[in-house]
Amino acid sequence: MISSVLVANRGEIACRVFRTCADLGIRTVAVHSDADADALHARVADTAVRLPGAAPAETYLRGDLIVKAALASGAGAVHPGYGFLSENPGFARAVLDAGLVWIGPPPQAIEAMASKTRAKQLLGIEPLHEVTEADLPVLVKAAAGGGGRGMRIVRRLEELPAALEGARAEAASAFGDGEVFVEPYLEHGRHVEVQILADTHGTVWPLGTRDCSLQRRHQKVIEEAPAPGLTPALADELRTLAVRAARAVSYTGAGTVEFLVADGRAHFLEMNTRLQVEHPVTEAVFGIDLVAEQIRIAEGHALGTEPPRARGHAIEARLYAEDPAHGWAPQTGTLHRLAVPDGVRLDTGYTDGDTIGVHYDPMLAKVVAHAPTRAEAVRRLAGALESAAIHGPVTNRDLLVRSLRHPEFTAARMDTGFYDRHLGDLAEPATDPHAPLAAALADAHGRSRFGGWRNVPSQPQVKRYEMAGEEHEVRYRHTRDGLAADGVRVVHADARLVVLEVDGVRRKFEVARYGDQVHVGATRLTALPRFPDPAAQLAPGSLIAPMPGTVVRVADGLTEGATVQAGQGLIWVEAMKMQHMIPAPTAGTLSALHARPGQQVEPGMLLAVVQPT
Incomplete structure (x- = not known):
């Protein structure tokens, strides 16, 4: 034991x-x-x-x-x-x-499936050895590892050499293995996988299907079980293929066989010889603890002849400290608070006050909802995320809520190109037009010594906040009856709760402040100084580091005085094992270049300046 x-x-x-x-x-x-x-x-x-x-x-x-x-x-x-x-x-x-x-599984089973190229060959599938125009688009993929690292989509042949170079470098950094291969890229496929559990006595359980089609940078964002919309015949085929793959390598323990489903057909991707991030949705549907089963199998216990019966539907969202509106840039800093409502599962490696660092994946938590039907699970998860208290760096919370409520997702018509089509509509952070006023009123109450009113008329108090990249100025007054503002009735205001009545509708705003950072419900604000520092203003066309990391590449031949085009990749920064391209913000001339390969950078550091034409 x-x-x-x-x-x-x-x-x-x-x-x-x-x-x-x-x-x-x-x-x-x-x-x-x-x-x-x-x-x-x-x-x-x-x-x-x-x-x-x-x-x-x-x-x-x-x-x-x-x-x-x-x-x-x-x-x-x-x-x-x-x-x-x-x-x-x-x-x-x-x-x-x-x-x-x-x-875990036997070393020989891991070895057989460790390389995606060898795994495909084991199942009779050969990667592309020579790419032609007829093969496009293709996907460059790391032979080892996963999580979207070492992957590049190529739509033009001239892009292939750079894609191979970038994928090799990223794969070598993340997995210690720079081997990559090329396979056809299916534009509108769904990512569907089968959870398997196998014991040392010859029993293999296929524990249903999962859909993991909503992905950013080939890394999963929302996963659910069972995969919706599959025909019974296709679901049976996927389970059969998964069991066949497991038996081909005498697999034991927990593992996942991944497929791309397009036009009603299943295309084998790879077998992950480990537990997956999204395993909680399978646990919820089948009512089992996969980690406990892994331990029992390692102790030599046998599985039953039949897996447990699936019940209901489960959906998981991965909460990341990242900014979807700005290239999914990872964020760092203090996670002041993380709390979700009762009724959903929260798996996290953080607690209030922890620091989100620069060295590892920026996933903060997984939030999982289980319900009798898919529609109920979707609604429960979206509601829980929307009302969660997530105080700290920018996260993808608003993107997750909008994704779960998008008609394409609610109708289960999503595919792996979902964010390619809809990111612009989904990525902007949620804002509430009354959030700056609520923040100002809460701050005013918290700073007042004498109950918050004055005995003589006074000029309105003015405060400024940054919200979703825009500056907002709000005005309020101290009166004999308390705090007041134009256009609304202040029903209540203290340092943590503000209640406003707007056009006869009463609304509550929970407020939390950490230095200059203010959270009003799901809206994130930054309190601005009364008198801005002119020296802090950046010149137009400035490229700044969006995250802490290391400069790994500067565009070939890039020197001061070079002509660049808007959107052209100029500098690549590696953070949390992924490379992030920083493009020219405008067409013009490179008037300054400060970034050098190997340089450590911090958020906001000036890397280069493009003088607009």
Whole structure:
């Protein structure tokens, strides 16, 4: 019997595995980088072991250090989570060679499916070896790893060399393996997958289907189970193919077989030999704990002859600290508060006051709703996200709410090109025209010493806020009866709650302030100084770093004095294992170039200036 488990991972997935271990009475061991010394997963484990020496981004890839940590802490088993070394057969062998229990599939099964090119060949599918105009569009894809890293869509042949170079660099950085391959890109396919669970006694359970079509940068954003709109025949075919893939490599444990479904046909993508981020929707529908099942299988227990019966519908949304309106740029800073209403599941690796750093994936949490029908699950999740308190950096919360309520999604007509078509309408942050006034009234009450009124007439008080990139000025007055503003009736105002009556309709505004950052309901504001600093104004055409990271590339031949076109890629910054292209904001002449490859940059740092023509 397993009595202690080390999770060779971090963040949300480590906390998720620890939760099941605690339920089973199993002692938990965390490993952490120096950057994660105070991370939630390191705090909630029974024991935490520092992984020394490596840079933060590489720490969790040091299998030798993790095995030493397991032995030093007395852990009897290792759970790999997902990402990092979870699909590394060498790490699995090292764990087994150390006499530890590996809570995952056999190393040979991981190896057989580790390379997407070899996995396809195993199932009789060959990648493209020579690309012609007739093959376009194509997808350049990393042979190892996942999560959208090392992927590029190519629509013109002349774009292929740069796409191959960029994908190789990103894959090598994220997975330590720069191998890439090319396959046809299906424009309007759906990403559908099958969860499998296999024991060491020859039983393989296909646990239904999941739809993961809503993706940004080939990384999933919203997932649901079961996949809606499939014919019974196609659903049966997907389950059959998934079981066949598992049996082809003598698979055991939890895994996922992924397909692209187009024109009623299933096209094999890959097999993920690990637990997936979206596993909670399958757990909700089938009423099982997949982590507990992984542990039972690793202990040698047999599955039943038939899987449990599916009930209802579940949908998961991934909450990211990122700005969808500005190239999905990852965000950093303090997460002051994260709270969702009762009735939904929250899986997270953060708690109030934690810092969102620069070294790892910017996913804050997974929010999951389960209901008897798909429509009810969609409504429940959208409502929970809309009313959640998410105070801190910019997130994709508003995008998630709008996506869940989009007619194409509610009618289950979505595909992997959903955000290509609709991002402009979905990405803008939610704003409330009365939020700046509510923020000002709450601040005025909080600063008042004498009940908030004056005995003599006075000029209106003026405050300025930035909301969704625009400046808003609001005015209010202190009166004998309290605070007042034109056009509304102030029913109540204190530092945390403002109630306004507008055209006979009474509305409540919950207000939270953290320095200059103000959250009014779901609206995020920045309090502006009374007198702006002229020196802080940037020249037109300035390129600034949108996130902390490293400059990995400057466009070939780019020098001061060069002529550039609007939208032309000039500088590439790598952050959280992904490369972000910074384009020219306008056509013109490059009048200044400060960025250099290898340079560490912070948000707001001036990288270059394009003098508009």
